[in-house]
Amino acid sequence: MMSDAKTPLASPEGAAPSKRSLLISIGAAAATAIVITFAAVLPAEYNKDPLGLGRLTGLSRLWAPEEVLVAPAAAGVPAAIRQPAAFRSDTFEIPLAADGDEGRRNALEFKVRLPKGASLVYSWQADGLAIPEDLMFDFHGHTVAADAKGGPVSVADYEKSSGASAHGSLTAPVDGIHGWYFRNRSAQPIKVRLKLSGFYQLVPSGEEGNLPGIQPVGATPAAVP
Structure with a gap:
């Protein structure tokens, strides 16, 4: 069924x-x-x-961004350079007498040694300066006359101006000494506090570039290379 x-x-x-x-x-x-x-x-x-x-x-x-090739050298100077000297940092106190000082101690020159292509970073500030324009400075470098052996001295001018401070960097265009000529035109003594970092060497006291014998703060003459 x-x-x-x-x-x-x-x-x-x-x-x-x-x-x-x-x-x-x-x-x-x-x-x-x-x-x-x-x-x-x-x-x-x-x-x-x-x-x-x-x-x-x-x-x-x-994932990767688009790569754009950049030239590794500018003005004939490679972007990456090995240095024979170790990196160092120093602070200097540069006293300048008032304008009209009989010993003309209101003006002096202070430089450090830099081989061509070596760099340094600098920062300086003038203490006790009421009017910034009263401090004149000439930032420049040149080969050492004693090394020229009767030949010409190469000179490079970086900045000529006046003011109470300056900050920047420098890559030496020539082997030689590089730094500042300061002149205090105020009626009061001042002190320039300079900070340097880079691949430079100090100029011995009494030699061209450091005739006044400026030494790093806290250093003794025997300890300064």
Whole structure:
């Protein structure tokens, strides 16, 4: 005998999925897209790795900015130069008498030795100067006359001006001594506090460039190279 129970009919082929199935599929696709974006696209294309997966998988190494080649030398001087002397830093106090001093101690020259291509950074400030224009300075360098052996002396002018302070850097264009001539034109004695850092050497006391015998603050003559 045939049973009266009704057997459920199978869904016909090509029937549209239910709304629940569609929502699950869309959600899964969105989640996958988000994971791919944070784990692969951001590290590889934008150098951003919020999940840390780019670093672990190596994808972050795929990102690189456009490279533009820059000339490593300017005016015939290489950008990177090895120096024979060690880097050093010193502070100097340069006293200048008032204008009209009988011994003309209101003006002096102080320089350091620099080989061609060597650099230094400087900063100086005049203490006790009421009017900045009363301090005149001439920043320059030149080869040493004693080394010229009758030949010409090469001179390089960097800055001639007046003021109470100056800050900057220098890359020596010639082997020689480089520094400042200061002249106090005020009615009061002043002191120039000079800070240097770089690949320079000190000029011994009494020699050209340091006739007054200026020494670093806190140093003794025997300890100064």
